[in-house]
Amino acid sequence: MTDSRKKLLGVIGHPIGHSLSPAMHNAVFDKLKLNCEYFAFDVPPESLESAIKGAKALGFIGLNVTIPHKVTAIKYTDKLSKEAELLGAVNTLQFTDKEIIGHNTDGTGCINALKEAGVDVKNKRVFIIGAGGAARAIAFQCSLSDAVVSLTNRKEEKFMADDLIKDIKVKLNRDIKFIELADESVKEHLKDVDVLVHATSVGMKPNINNSIIPGDLIPSNVTVMDIVYNPPETKLLSEARKRGCRTVEGVGMLAHQGAKSQNIWLGINPPVDVMIKAVIDGL
Numbered sequence: 603m604t605d606s607r608k609k610l611l612g613v614i615g616h617p618i619g620h621s622l623s624p625a626m627h628n629a630v631f632d633k634l635k636l637n638c639e640y641f642a643f644d645v646p647p648e649s650l651e652s653a654i655k656g657a658k659a660l661g662f663i664g665l666n667v668t669i670p671h672k673v674t675a676i677k678y679t680d681k682l683s684k685e686a687e688l689l690g691a692v693n694t695l696q697f698t699d700k701e702i703i704g705h706n707t708d709g710t711g712c713i714n715a716l717k718e719a720g721v722d723v724k725n726k727r728v729f730i731i732g733a734g735g736a737a738r739a740i741a742f743q744c745s746l747s748d749a750v751v752s753l754t755n756r757k758e759e760k761f762m763a764d765d766l767i768k769d770i771k772v773k774l775n776r777d778i779k780f781i782e783l784a785d786e787s788v789k790e791h792l793k794d795v796d797v798l799v800h801a802t803s804v805g806m807k808p809n810i811n812n813s814i815i816p817g818d819l820i821p822s823n824v825t826v827m828d829i830v831y832n833p834p835e836t837k838l839l840s841e842a843r844k845r846g847c848r849t850v851e852g853v854g855m856l857a858h859q860g861a862k863s864q865n866i867w868l869g870i871n872p873p874v875d876v877m878i879k880a881v882i883d884g885l
């Protein structure tokens with residue numbers, strides 16, 4: 603029987619598929635013996651408002667928000683954190699007695715995963731590949747953390763990199779250098795880079811033999827992070843590791859963004875190793 607004092611949490615997305623978030627969060631609640639439980643809900647766009655308001659009415663203390671709701675969910679918040687306001691997207695909703703507060707922990711998740719691997723991005727030259735939602739969060743958070751950011755993305759019809767670079771200039775008055783996504787220009791640029799963050803979906807299961815750039819372009823002094831977490835070691839990371847680079851897996855970012863959400867909901871600093879293990883066991 604459900605205990606009415608239990609703190610309820612969850613993730614909403616569409617499709618939600620086999621979300622790893624319940625396993626990752628519930629592993630902490632088990633470990634710390636917290637009376638909390640986390641669920642995954644498939645919520646189509648037309649039900650977003652009623653799902654958020656309904657969860658609050660039912661006594662949930664918060665929700666994670668994932669694709670495709672990260673931007674639209676803002677409409678149903680009363681207040682936004684600085685990060686969510688800058689990004690125009692939320693991945694965490696906090697329900698207080700009076701308000702729904704929107705947060706975005708994706709960028710912090712990346713920065714904290716790098717920190718755990720021994721890299722503080724302050725004053726470091728960080729080169730980001732990608733300009734989608736995750737790359738945007740990372741580019742903003744790196745800029746807020748005083749990194750020197752450069753960026754590349756493929757040139758599709760809607761050229762997302764342009765929008766992101768302009769947005770960071772307008773909101774943070776920081777200049778982001780754009781590098782063409784071609785082997786020669788990337789190779790030349792990587793001579794002046796400390797941290798490479800790959801933030802596209804290339805290399806994700808089932809396309810595990812794909813890599814956005816050949817690993818032999820990367821000098822061994824560059825730290826390489828791939829935010830793709832399935833598989834945990836992507837082709838890019840495997841090649842970089844073989845070249846002697848320090849590598850950081852996307853599972854670390856996933857766990858750290860979840861840890862930050864728990865910090866917002868429950869005021870705790872959960873054991874990130876427990877979260878990482880739960881994700882890897884679930885993959």
Ligand code: NAP
Nearest residue numbers: 732733734735736737756758762801802803829852855856
């Ligand atoms: P998104 O908003 O859809 O953006 C996807 C990005 O990948 C865009 O920059 C897109 O370029 C690029 N891309 C897609 N296919 C490509 C290809 N064949 N060649 C070159 N670029 C390609 O997705 P997202 O939310 O940013 O997520 C991106 C990846 O990060 C996903 O694999 C996701 O699972 C992972 N992720 C991990 C975490 C974590 O915590 N570890 C968190 C969030 C996301 P265009 O702009 O040209 O389309």
